[in-house]
Amino acid sequence: MRVALFITCLADQFYAEAGVAAVRLLRALGVEVDFPEGQTCCGQPAFNAGHWDEARPLAKRTLEVFEEAEYVVLPSGSCASMVKNHYPELLPGNREALAMAEKTYELSQFLVRVLGVEKLGEGLKGRKVAYHHGCHALRELGVREEPLLLLQNAGAEVLPWEAWEECCGFGGLFSVKLPEVSLAMADRKLATLPEAEVLTSTDAGCLLHLSGRMGKKGLGLRVAPLATLLWEAYAG
Amino acid sequence: MRAKAKLYPKEAARLLREKPGVREAVTGATLHFERNRLKAYAEVPIEEWRERAKAVKDHVLTHLDHYLELAERRLRENGVQVHWAETPEDAHRVLREVVHRRGVKRAVKAKSMLTEELGVNPLLESLGVEVYETDLGEYLIQLLGEPPSHIVGPAIHLSLGEIQKLFHARFGTPLDASPEALAQVARRVLREAFLSAELGLSGANFLVAETGTLALMENEGNIRLSTSLPKVHVAFVGIEKLLPRFADLALFLPLTARAATGQRLATFVSLIQGPAREGEEGPEEVHVVLVDHGRTALLHDLEAWETLRCLRCGACLNACPVYRQTGGHPYGYVYSGPIGAVLDPGLLTLEEAYPLPYASTLCGACYEACPVKIPIPRLLLTWRHRAAEEGLTPSWEHGAMRAFRKVMESPALYRLFSKGLRGLPLPQDLLPLLKAWTEGRGPLRPSPKPFHELWKEVADGR
Numbered sequence: 001m002r003v004a005l006f007i008t009c010l011a012d013q014f015y016a017e018a019g020v021a022a023v024r025l026l027r028a029l030g031v032e033v034d035f036p037e038g039q040t041c042c043g044q045p046a047f048n049a050g051h052w053d054e055a056r057p058l059a060k061r062t063l064e065v066f067e068e069a070e071y072v073v074l075p076s077g078s079c080a081s082m083v084k085n086h087y088p089e090l091l092p093g094n095r096e097a098l099a100m101a102e103k104t105y106e107l108s109q110f111l112v113r114v115l116g117v118e119k120l121g122e123g124l125k126g127r128k129v130a131y132h133h134g135c136h137a138l139r140e141l142g143v144r145e146e147p148l149l150l151l152q153n154a155g156a157e158v159l160p161w162e163a164w165e166e167c168c169g170f171g172g173l174f175s176v177k178l179p180e181v182s183l184a185m186a187d188r189k190l191a192t193l194p195e196a197e198v199l200t201s202t203d204a205g206c207l208l209h210l211s212g213r214m215g216k217k218g219l220g221l222r223v224a225p226l227a228t229l230l231w232e233a234y235a236g
Numbered sequence: 237m238r239a240k241a242k243l244y245p246k247e248a249a250r251l252l253r254e255k256p257g258v259r260e261a262v263t264g265a266t267l268h269f270e271r272n273r274l275k276a277y278a279e280v281p282i283e284e285w286r287e288r289a290k291a292v293k294d295h296v297l298t299h300l301d302h303y304l305e306l307a308e309r310r311l312r313e314n315g316v317q318v319h320w321a322e323t324p325e326d327a328h329r330v331l332r333e334v335v336h337r338r339g340v341k342r343a344v345k346a347k348s349m350l351t352e353e354l355g356v357n358p359l360l361e362s363l364g365v366e367v368y369e370t371d372l373g374e375y376l377i378q379l380l381g382e383p384p385s386h387i388v389g390p391a392i393h394l395s396l397g398e399i400q401k402l403f404h405a406r407f408g409t410p411l412d413a414s415p416e417a418l419a420q421v422a423r424r425v426l427r428e429a430f431l432s433a434e435l436g437l438s439g440a441n442f443l444v445a446e447t448g449t450l451a452l453m454e455n456e457g458n459i460r461l462s463t464s465l466p467k468v469h470v471a472f473v474g475i476e477k478l479l480p481r482f483a484d485l486a487l488f489l490p491l492t493a494r495a496a497t498g499q500r501l502a503t504f505v506s507l508i509q510g511p512a513r514e515g516e517e518g519p520e521e522v523h524v525v526l527v528d529h530g531r532t533a534l535l536h537d538l539e540a541w542e543t544l545r546c547l548r549c550g551a552c553l554n555a556c557p558v559y560r561q562t563g564g565h566p567y568g569y570v571y572s573g574p575i576g577a578v579l580d581p582g583l584l585t586l587e588e589a590y591p592l593p594y595a596s597t598l599c600g601a602c603y604e605a606c607p608v609k610i611p612i613p614r615l616l617l618t619w620r621h622r623a624a625e626e627g628l629t630p631s632w633e634h635g636a637m638r639a640f641r642k643v644m645e646s647p648a649l650y651r652l653f654s655k656g657l658r659g660l661p662l663p664q665d666l667l668p669l670l671k672a673w674t675e676g677r678g679p680l681r682p683s684p685k686p687f688h689e690l691w692k693e694v695a696d697g698r
Contacts, residue, residue: 019687050620171597212677
């Protein structure tokens with residue numbers, strides 16, 4: 001089986017280790033990994049802000065970049081949903097958009113639903129993890145159980161967190177256009193954060209926003225993308 | 237009511253800064269509603285209910301001419317006087333006539349968002365009528381001179397302390413009076429109003445076309461009193477409020493209650509079938525004002541008409557983490573929260589309602605809560621797209637998006653940008669967008685190397 005990794009621009013720039021972890025993990029599971037070097041951004045920031053004319057060329061070129069791929073895997077629920085759910089809306093009648101939507105998966109979704117892997121190893125034994133459900137992974141892709149299953153089966157204790165399904169307030173441009181509301185939302189998340197060793201999520205945007213806010217508030221919790229923890233689950 | 241939606245970003249920020257108590261009150265109350273809703277949804281086959289309710293509403297909306305004429309006929313057969321109001325002025329004309337003819341000095345009013353749209357209270361006051369909001373929450377904000385901040389809980393932004401202060405100043409109750417004691421005071425004042433008012437005003441949750449029945453849901457009993465004690469009852473009904481059959485209430489009454497407050501049914505449901513008949517007590521005149529106020533135009537909007545399914549239950553407000561931070565006031569129009577962000581541009585103009593479609597992170601919680609499956613996130617995107625097309629978005633944003641597209645269209649430029657992000661000392665405090673980020677979150681710290689460089693290291697082997 002062959003997978004093309006779509007790192008996504010945010011993870012590429014701010015959570016590069018998630019890409020390395022994803023490559024190592026997929027290979028360890030017997031999957032060949034390509035990294036089409038023409039990839040940049042899926043176009044989501046422009047699409048969500050309403051600037052569809054700017055988003056459309058980015059969607060089109062992304063379709064070309066991944067045209068040959070058997071599967072496209074992203075360490076991001078939000079960008080995966082952009083491809084799966086919104087490309088067909090942005091490019092109505094475009095067959096390639098439908099084809100790419102079919103073969104695109106968020107990483108944990110790919111591991112569980114396509115590879116049928118539910119246990120990666122025991123590398124997270126005894127680790128106390130706080131899991132933030134990224135909104136688009138959760139509500140647009142329906143990725144709810146997959147990350148939890150993989151974390152728990154590797155021995156992690158995923159701690160109860162009242163606000164774990166609530167939006168963290170990132171929201172792309174929202175975070176800078178309405179910074180006060182965005183930060184109040186982060187503060188609500190963090191005020192209910194359980195005593196974990198590590199905070200993780202599928203999405204780099206959420207983590208960047210939450211870790212920045214934690215830094216400002218003097219919270220010293222480790223923040224790691226889900227891909228990184230899943231590699232640790234495998235490799236120990 | 238004039239829309240002040242343009243002020244949303246400033247007003248939201250100001251509220252968070254100056255009145256942190258509002259966030260606390262709204263978060264607490266909405267989370268409470270939300271937990272109750274989730275429990276109430278879990279008790280029933282909610283997906284079937286939502287699908288069914290959506291289908292019924294879609295049917296009505298796509299056959300609205302038929303059902304409106306049927307409703308009018310049935311209402312008249314029941315002895316109800318029917319009026320059509322395309323604009324608030326049309327509705328005002330009906331009220332003016334009633335007030336003059338019946339010599340109305342005092343009116344009691346049941347909670348109704350539509351009357352907020354129409355500016356009913358200011359009109360009546362200008363006619364010298366004393367208006368009493370009789371829903372406890374509405375009564376509180378009427379005393380304060382504020383608009384409702386939530387569709388169902390209009391005073392959701394107030395703390396007990398603020399209400400105690402208000403009643404102390406107004407009625408001389410002790411500053412530590414219990415909620416029960418405060419309710420008793422309001423009850424005394426409102427009882428007197430109920431018994432002396434010549435006019436009762438209400439909205440309606442539903443109007444059944446088949447039977448000409450108005451259905452109203454409440455928990456306090458004030459709607460029943462407002463619509464039955466005064467000699468004249470005027471109900472304002474948005475034309476989207478129709479249900480085809482009486483039997484549809486069997487779905488819509490419990491569904492709305494579950495969505496709004498997590499109740500299985502509202503404590504009181506009033507089914508109004510016309511004025512009092514011979515030998516009965518009740519109003520001598522019942523008027524139904526069927527209000528358009530932008531709804532027909534919205535119905536013709538092929539991308540946005542589904543908003544008209546809205547039951548005004550407020551579930552999306554309770555589910556919305558953006559709304560929870562501020563309550564409804566910063567939104568600047570009658571309808572706030574997620575539904576306001578997609579309904580207001582339809583009822584007003586997008587220009588008037590901008591930037592409300594941007595008051596969301598597109599988290600999707602509203603859609604999961606909505607009892608009639610209004611695709612709010614998709615509608616937010618549609619309005620945003622139109623805002624960008626119509627040039628309502630700020631020019632810096634369009635410029636930034638164009639630059640962003642240019643960089644991302646070219647892997648070479650993207651790589652250059654990537655190097656710049658690491659190599660150059662970023663003027664993080666100078667660029668306004670970056671400053672908006674860093675102020676609350678500290679400087680951006682890119683990974684030492686971007687993944688596309690690390691790929692070369694992991695490309696061959698481990």
